[in-house]
Amino acid sequence: MQQEAxxxxxxxxxxxxxxxxxxxxxxxxxxxxxxxALINRFGSADAALNAxxxxxxxxxxxxxxxxxxxxxxxxxxxxxxxxxRFVAIGEEDxxxxxxxxxxxxPLVAIKGRSGLLQAPACAIVGAxxxxxxxxxxxxxxxxxxxxxxxxxxxGLARGIDTAAHRGSLETGTVAVVAGGLDxxxxxxxxxxxxxxxxxxxxxxxxxxxxxxxxxxxxxxxRLVAGxxxxxLVVEAAERSGSLISARLANxxxxxxxxxxxSPLDPRAAGTNRLLKxxxxxxxxxxxIIEAMAPLIGRPMTIPAFEEPPDLTSIPPPDDMExxxxxxxxxxxxxxxxxxxxxxxxxxSQVSLILLELDLAGRIERHSGGFVSLLMDV
Amino acid sequence: MQQEAxxxxxxxxxxxxxxxxxxxxxxxxxxxxxxxALINRFGSADAALNAxxxxxxxxxxxxxxxxxxxxxxxxxxxxxxxxxRFVAIGEEDxxxxxxxxxxxxPLVAIKGRSGLLQAPACAIVGAxxxxxxxxxxxxxxxxxxxxxxxxxxxGLARGIDTAAHRGSLETGTVAVVAGGLDxxxxxxxxxxxxxxxxxxxxxxxxxxxxxxxxxxxxxxxRLVAGxxxxxLVVEAAERSGSLISARLANxxxxxxxxxxxSPLDPRAAGTNRLLKxxxxxxxxxxxIIEAMAPLIGRPMTIPAFEEPPDLTSIPPPDDMExxxxxxxxxxxxxxxxxxxxxxxxxxSQVSLILLELDLAGRIERHSGGFVSLLMDV
Numbered sequence: 001m002q003q004e005a006x007x008x009x010x011x012x013x014x015x016x017x018x019x020x021x022x023x024x025x026x027x028x029x030x031x032x033x034x035x036x037a038l039i040n041r042f043g044s045a046d047a048a049l050n051a052x053x054x055x056x057x058x059x060x061x062x063x064x065x066x067x068x069x070x071x072x073x074x075x076x077x078x079x080x081x082x083x084x085r086f087v088a089i090g091e092e093d094x095x096x097x098x099x100x101x102x103x104x105x106p107l108v109a110i111k112g113r114s115g116l117l118q119a120p121a122c123a124i125v126g127a128x129x130x131x132x133x134x135x136x137x138x139x140x141x142x143x144x145x146x147x148x149x150x151x152x153x154x155g156l157a158r159g160i161d162t163a164a165h166r167g168s169l170e171t172g173t174v175a176v177v178a179g180g181l182d183x184x185x186x187x188x189x190x191x192x193x194x195x196x197x198x199x200x201x202x203x204x205x206x207x208x209x210x211x212x213x214x215x216x217x218x219x220x221x222r223l224v225a226g227x228x229x230x231x232l233v234v235e236a237a238e239r240s241g242s243l244i245s246a247r248l249a250n251x252x253x254x255x256x257x258x259x260x261x262s263p264l265d266p267r268a269a270g271t272n273r274l275l276k277x278x279x280x281x282x283x284x285x286x287x288i289i290e291a292m293a294p295l296i297g298r299p300m301t302i303p304a305f306e307e308p309p310d311l312t313s314i315p316p317p318d319d320m321e322x323x324x325x326x327x328x329x330x331x332x333x334x335x336x337x338x339x340x341x342x343x344x345x346x347x348s349q350v351s352l353i354l355l356e357l358d359l360a361g362r363i364e365r366h367s368g369g370f371v372s373l374l375m376d377v
Numbered sequence: 378m379q380q381e382a383x384x385x386x387x388x389x390x391x392x393x394x395x396x397x398x399x400x401x402x403x404x405x406x407x408x409x410x411x412x413x414a415l416i417n418r419f420g421s422a423d424a425a426l427n428a429x430x431x432x433x434x435x436x437x438x439x440x441x442x443x444x445x446x447x448x449x450x451x452x453x454x455x456x457x458x459x460x461x462r463f464v465a466i467g468e469e470d471x472x473x474x475x476x477x478x479x480x481x482x483p484l485v486a487i488k489g490r491s492g493l494l495q496a497p498a499c500a501i502v503g504a505x506x507x508x509x510x511x512x513x514x515x516x517x518x519x520x521x522x523x524x525x526x527x528x529x530x531x532g533l534a535r536g537i538d539t540a541a542h543r544g545s546l547e548t549g550t551v552a553v554v555a556g557g558l559d560x561x562x563x564x565x566x567x568x569x570x571x572x573x574x575x576x577x578x579x580x581x582x583x584x585x586x587x588x589x590x591x592x593x594x595x596x597x598x599r600l601v602a603g604x605x606x607x608x609l610v611v612e613a614a615e616r617s618g619s620l621i622s623a624r625l626a627n628x629x630x631x632x633x634x635x636x637x638x639s640p641l642d643p644r645a646a647g648t649n650r651l652l653k654x655x656x657x658x659x660x661x662x663x664x665i666i667e668a669m670a671p672l673i674g675r676p677m678t679i680p681a682f683e684e685p686p687d688l689t690s691i692p693p694p695d696d697m698e699x700x701x702x703x704x705x706x707x708x709x710x711x712x713x714x715x716x717x718x719x720x721x722x723x724x725s726q727v728s729l730i731l732l733e734l735d736l737a738g739r740i741e742r743h744s745g746g747f748v749s750l751l752m753d754v
Contacts, residue, residue: 133641260637260649263660264510272637272660281653283640 013088018107020045021088023072025106026207027052028065032103033365034358037351052359058316059353059360078208083197084111084181093117095203101226101252102367105205108223109181112201116172119151120296122288123224123249125242126160126234127267134235134267135159137259139167141232144285146171150292153228155220156189156196160234160242165196173200174227178220179212180204221245229295230255232282236270243270246279251367255291257282317349325353326373329363333370390465395484397422398465400449402483403584404429405442409480410742411735414728429736435693436730436737455585460574461488461558470494472580478603478629479744482582485600486558489578493549496528497673499665500601500626502619503537503611504644511612511644512536514636516544518609521662523548527669530605532597533566533573537611537619542573550577551604555597556589557581598622606672607632609659613647620647623656628744632668634659694726702730703750706740710747 013021024045025035030052038048049066056064079085086107087093093114098104110117122145124138142152142164152168154161156175165173175196177184181204184193196202205223206216221244225231231249233256236242246256258279261268275281280291324343328334340350354371357363363371390398401422402412407429415425426443433441456462463484464470470491475481487494499522501515519529519541529545531538533552542550552573554561558581561570573579582600583593598621602608608626610633613619623633635656638645652658657668701720705711717727731748734740740748 133639137639137641259640260645260652260658261639262510262514262642262645263636264514265639268637268639269660272658275637275652276658276660276664281637281649283646283649283653287653 012091017045018086018088019069019072019076020049021107022075022086023067023069024048024052026067026072026075029056029061029359029361031358031365032105034355035106036103037355037358041352041355055356056359058322059356059358060362061360064359075208078182079109082111082182084109084202084208087114095121095227097121097228098223098226103365104226105223108203108205109208110201110203111181111197113172113199114201116151116201117174117227119149119172120292121151121153121174121228122292123153123228123231123245124160124164124234125154125157125221125224125231125245126164127236127240127242127270128157128159128161129267130159130163130235131265131267134259134261135163138163138234141234141282141285141288142167142173143171145288146173148285148289150289153224155217155224156184156186156193158186158188162189162192164234165192165200169195169199175200175202176220176223176227177202177204177212178206178216180206180208180210182208183211185212217241218244218248222248225249225252225254228254229292230257230288232257232259232288233271233274233279234259235261235267236274237266238269238273240270243274246274255280255295257288257291259283317345317353321345321349322353322356325350326357326362329371329373331372331375333364333366333372336369336371339371389468394422395463395465396446396449396453397426398484399452399463400444400446401425401429403444403449403452406433406438406736406738408735408742409482411732412483413480414732414735418729418732432733433736435699436733436735437739438737441736452585455559456486459488459559461486461579461585464491472498472604474498474605475600475603480742481603482600485580485582486585487578487580488558488574490549490576491578493528493578494551494604496526496549497669498528498530498551498605499669500530500605500608500622501537501541501611502531502534502598502601502608502622504613504617504619504647505534505536505538506644507536507540507612508642508644511636511638512540515540515611518611518659518662518665519544519550520548522665523550525662525666527666530601532594532601533561533563533570535563535565539566539569541611542569542577546572546576552577552579553597553600553604554579554581554589555583555593557583557585557587559585560588562589594618595621595625599625602626602629602631605631606669607634607665609634609636609665610648610651610656611636612638612644613651614643615646615650617647620651623651632657632672634665634668636660694722694730698722698726699730699733702727703734703739706748706750708749708752710741710743710749713746713748716748 042048042051053064086109089099089104089106095117124142138160146168151172152164153174154164156177184190225248231254233242233246250256256279258271258274259282328339328342340347362374364374365371419425419428430441463486466476466481466483472494501519515537523545528549529541530551531541533554561567602625608631610619610623627633633656635648635651636659705716705719717724739751741751742748
């Protein structure tokens with residue numbers, strides 16, 4: 001996978017392979033990190049699917065719900081019917097910066113003019129209850145950034161997101177949604193969504209048919225930030241989702257931009273806070289263009305795709321080793337390196353035990369190679 | 378003087394000495410820097426006054442306008458009649474931070490509760506055509522900072538300055554004016570001025586009777602910044618006087634604070650620019666209090682009171698030496714150190730030649746030990 005992500009022209013997966021990838025990533029408790037670990041251990045999605053029930057059982061979960069082939073075929077049909085398709089990491093149409101982020105989804109569903117994804121992207125997000133002025137300003141910035149060659153990424157929400165998409169419909173816009181591509185949200189933006197699917201790109205990592213829940217939005221926000229060189233917050237109240245997006249963007253090493261506002265305007269409380277914390281102050285599109293210029297065109301440093309250990313030849317860990325790892329884990333995230341030092345086990349064994357626990361839904365993976373035990377299992 | 382500025386209890390000048398100081402500082406082309414150089418060379422203001430015509434003549438000016446003793450006595454009478462008095466640098470009531478700034482005025486006229494000047498000061502300045510919201514916010518911050526123990530310094534202008542004074546009338550406010558203490562400006566603030574002179578402090582370095590001209594305001598702004606640990610700009614358009622104050626404050630090593638605003642509000646263009654350039658963003662009084670806390674109570678580093686050479690025993694420079702210095706000067710400021718290296722003259726000689734040129738009105742002194750030739754002479 002690493003080689004695929006780095007090199008072009010890309011090795012396309014066969015339809016058969018992609019179908020297996022889809023089944024594997026749609027399996028409960030299989031996230032991007034365990035997906036990669038499984039492919040590394042078993043060599044292919046098919047082999048991983050076969051091995052999965054036993055692995056999960058060893059992690060402590062004895063009923064693993066693999067989706068049926070029928071479900072997978074049905075999802076692929078829905079995609080095809082609406083003119084969407086699945087793009088695997090490493091393929092040409094996969095958003096290039098996202099491929100270099102922490103734990104990128106192995107497959108995303110996209111519809112639209114996928115060539116747009118090659119342009120350097122800037123995310124514009126903000127308050128759903130935006131002021132008229134804030135929305136206008138977001139639309140203007142999106143338009144100017146679009147004319148300067150940037151792809152505008154946002155989340156299709158009301159308010160700032162909507163304005164950002166509208167401002168960049170002509171030059172290139174991507175709506176990243178928190179549910180399936182056939183479940184756009186909110187309802188009042190369905191016609192905008194269709195226009196974006198036609199003239200821009202709509203993108204999701206969630207299954208077709210998936211109705212977005214509150215907890216799906218942070219995951220979507222991670223994609224928005226992961227695709228973009230920088231993320232601009234136009235208006236945001238304290239404790240709003242846009243601030244979470246900004247935090248995620250910052251953690252990923254993206255530039256964080258914010259538009260200032262009056263201290264007496266609650267819709268500026270969040271952006272002013274970001275500015276206090278070091279976000280770059282934006283009053284004109286040039287502020288963003290100038291700050292991003294040094295990044296564009298240069299290959300991004302390929303970050304910490306930490307070389308996964310070769311898992312194909314390790315004997316399954318025994319129960320004592322497994323409980324060593326479990327005992328060392330707790331609700332607070334701990335680094336895998338620390339875990340290896342603490343347990344004294346071989347890194348490959350720790351990786352494998354974590355994979356088992358992950359598949360059993362007993363751990364959570366955090367960015368930067370941290371894991372924590374889920375306590376409600 | 379240096380000793381006086383550092384040590385307390387202070388050596389008070391006799392009335393007779395203060396009268397001579399006033400006459401010397403009221404002499405044309407005698408600014409704070411040449412005042413200090415003259416005292417250093419001649420030991421007293423009286424001796425300097427005697428020597429001055431010859432010195433100026435050597436610098437190229439043959440008609441030096443010393444104010445008459447009568448004029449000086451008249452000014453002292455006006456001061457006394459309005460209940461004001463002159464405070465010399467080194468005296469207890471001289472604003473303590475100002476004494477440590479670059480080229481502080483040797484005398485300031487003050488009226489009011491001078492004890493207030495001992496509190497740590499924060500300047501609040503901004504647009505004359507402030508918005509209602511901006512003025513309210515300035516007043517609220519001034520009130521909160523006042524309650525936190527800060528003295529509020531401002532310039533009595535309409536808009537933000539007025540609001541800052543009003544907000545801090547009860548806790549302590551200083552109005553620094555650009556004309557004489559008996560010439561407050563603008564007219565609509567005369568009753569506020571009188572209230573400040575009663576409950577706070579009014580302060581000026583300009584002669585009584587002096588009607589402020591446009592070019593006097595930057596000099597006043599320098600006092601505002603020089604007296605204060607930090608300077609807050611609440612609202613300011615591009616290219617406004619408040620930005621000059623902020624630049625001066627920054628050059629003096631003061632903290633510069635700015636209140637953000639919408640990019641679409643022209644009254645926030647200046648403050649947003651300051652924030653882009655590194656000013657500290659303020660949405661609440663705590664932002665200022667927290668940033669200033671580490672400075673308060675600690676003795677400020679006493680900056681670059683560059684040790685003046687002992688001028689008492691140097692023979693007058695000859696014409697060749699004088700023209701060496703003049704030729705080395707131009708309209709662009711050059712450091713005195715550079716000048717000494719370039720001419721190869723003894724530092725005391727360069728100082729003396731500069732003093733002559735200064736008295737003749739042929740050079741301008743800049744902060745940081747820079748001088749330039751005035752070309753319109």
